[in-house]
Structures are given as structure tokens and as C-alpha cells.
Amino acid sequence: MATMEHSKAPSINVDLVTMLEKAINYVKFLQLQVKVLATDEFWPAQGGKAPELSQVKDALDAILSSQHPNK
Secondary structure (H helix, E strand, C coil): CHHHHHHHHHHHHHHHHHHHHHHHHHHHHHHHHHHHHHCHHHCHHHCCCCCCHHHHHHHHHHHHHHHCCCC
């Protein structure tokens, strides 16, 4: 019985590690979104200038890559 309990423990630990990694990546993703949305350049109606297409692409690429750090 004790052997079965020990064999199950690593999978539980891996699941916890995976869950924590996903949570950390999601928080990083949200932090980056806040940074992008807080930039005046992305809100021309509020007095900022409209961003160049390359700036928008770079920001979106950064957000998307933060969701998949292993790629």
C-alpha cells in the first residue's frame, strides 16, 4: 500500500508545478497587458498619437509569446 502512495506522489507534484508555472505565466501576461494598455500611444482619443503598425505588432507579439515561453 505504501508503495502505491509513493508512486502517485510524483504525478501530483508535477501537476502542482505545472499549475504554478501556468499561473506565473498568466500573471506575467496580465502585467504585460497592463503595460501596453497604460501606454498613451495606444489611446489616441486621450491625447496620445496613434501608434505605428510595427509598435502594435511588437506589442501583440510580446503578449502572445509570453503565453508560450517554450516556443
